[in-house]
Amino acid sequence: MAVRVVILGGTSDGRQLAERLALDPRWAPLLSFAGRTESLKVPRAPFRVGGFGGAEGLARFLEAERCAALIDATHPFAAQISANAVRAAELTGTPFVRVECPAWQREPGDDWTHVARMSDAAEALGRVPRRVFLSVGRLEVGAFRAAPWHSYLIRAVDDFLPDLLQARVLAQRGPFDVEAELDLLARERIEVLVSKNAGTVATAAKLIAARRMRLPVIMVARPVLPPAPTVTSFEAALAWLTLLHTGSPALRGV
Ligand code: NAP
Numbered sequence: 001m002a003v004r005v006v007i008l009g010g011t012s013d014g015r016q017l018a019e020r021l022a023l024d025p026r027w028a029p030l031l032s033f034a035g036r037t038e039s040l041k042v043p044r045a046p047f048r049v050g051g052f053g054g055a056e057g058l059a060r061f062l063e064a065e066r067c068a069a070l071i072d073a074t075h076p077f078a079a080q081i082s083a084n085a086v087r088a089a090e091l092t093g094t095p096f097v098r099v100e101c102p103a104w105q106r107e108p109g110d111d112w113t114h115v116a117r118m119s120d121a122a123e124a125l126g127r128v129p130r131r132v133f134l135s136v137g138r139l140e141v142g143a144f145r146a147a148p149w150h151s152y153l154i155r156a157v158d159d160f161l162p163d164l165l166q167a168r169v170l171a172q173r174g175p176f177d178v179e180a181e182l183d184l185l186a187r188e189r190i191e192v193l194v195s196k197n198a199g200t201v202a203t204a205a206k207l208i209a210a211r212r213m214r215l216p217v218i219m220v221a222r223p224v225l226p227p228a229p230t231v232t233s234f235e236a237a238l239a240w241l242t243l244l245h246t247g248s249p250a251l252r253g254v
Pocket of ligand 1: 008009010011032033034036049050051052053054055057058073074075077078079080081082084137196
């Protein structure tokens with residue numbers, strides 16, 4: 001009987017893990033999306049869309065699905081669902097692991113300012129008008145209403161009407177390559193970048209481009225998540241699952 005694995009997604013790690021498991025008859029993966037993006041990229045694996053109703057709702061879902069392993073492969077900034085996942089795993093006794101890629105680290109040639117929150121990033125842009133490249137989510141753009149004298153180029157998965165005086169949206173989904181990022185930053189005459197410290201390979205090219213162009217970057221730190229067993233790649237999550245499957249007779253099938 002295939003082993004039910006619920007994967008909380010929203011990242012390429014989650015997608016790759018679900019798609020890899022879907023190819024193997026030992027596993028019955030279910031990839032979960034929040035449903036935030038209008039242009040959902042449909043995975044080659046079973047999936048569902050929408051919230052669970054908090055940690056308790058997720059716990060009920062895991063029970064109903066007879067879930068044998070829960071994997072949190074959400075974005076490092078998705079703090080609420082990650083906290084819910086830890087709690088739901090505790091409530092149900094479901095084996096649990098978080099997939100979290102390491103944060104980006106400053107390298108020689110980088111001009112980074114570290115800030116704790118998006119509102120601090122808006123403040124760190126300063127009083128002199130600048131051309132800003134914002135690669136932050138749609139919901140975080142509001143923080144920059146506090147600094148309306150800058151001109152913003154916002155890159156987001158979906159197009160939207162930003163509630164900012166001088167702003168344009170570039171609807172694009174990664175991965176991005178360095179040459180294209182160099183071209184974009186030069187063409188748009190960008191003077192400073194604001195980025196969340198996602199740590200993902202797919203979106204790191206802008207930082208390499210900024211380094212080469214000697215552009216400053218305001219880097220927003222990750223939120224602190226509740227402690228949990230963590231691996232740093234979807235391959236490592238696969239290894240964790242395989243060990244769990246072969247090593248634990250307590251796994252429940254579907
Ligand atoms: P969040 O603040 O941590 O979560 C808010 C609520 O959304 C959760 O309580 C949960 O609702 C629902 N939710 C979140 N992820 C879910 C999932 N994978 N499956 C089902 N429900 C989910 O999350 P967020 O920061 O808004 O991010 C939403 C999604 O976008 C995440 O899946 C994340 O991986 C992805 N994403 C986020 C970012 C980012 O910067 N935050 C960037 C790229 C992708 P209930 O309480 O009702 O269960």
